[in-house]
Amino acid sequence: MIGGADVGFEENGAIARAAVVVLSFPGLERIEFAIARIPTPFPYVPGFLSFREVPVILQAFDQLQQKPDLILCDGQGYAHPRRFGLACHLGLLLNLPTIGVAKSHLIGTHEPLDLAKGSWQPLIDREETIGAIVRSRHNCRPLYVSSGHRVSLPTAIELVLNCTPRYRLPETTRWADAIASQRGAFKDPESAQVNP
């Protein structure tokens, strides 16, 4: 079972709303999801994102009946100024394997990336490989992948690609995002009528 977590905001950022979903693997069928809302505990400060999003994610996670074996996070893992991004923070607190999958760059340099899906390049910072940029779809902006907790970078890249059959983002992230934001045909959580 693979989990996905994402956070959205309401009331001009005053309320943080998290969604954690659980998908089967490798089938990627949606098994379950949970939602939590709390007053936003911390402002957005680059490099300190976990203090803003992890608390509410933990509350949503606690509500799950079926706990996932690993979680794909929306944000950096080891590819962080102090090597401890959101994915590392969440994984350590839950003592669960996690992977950081960010949609944009925070730190690190890299060589040009091939356009073909599946290609990747190491992300380097201070002579160290901290993660990788991965082409999850032909000719699309790359994903910033890095290990979060108890997962190696090669395994992280492989898992992210296996969770991304069609779109730029992993299915886990797409579902969590659709549920965390208040978009789509999301009416009653029980009816589960959501469109990623």
Next chain:
DNA sequence: GCGACAG
């Protein structure tokens, strides 16, 4: 001093 800066 200047530019960059996950969500």
Next chain:
DNA sequence: ATCTTGTCGC
């Protein structure tokens, strides 16, 4: 992250 319609490109 969020506001917010149409639109450019494959």
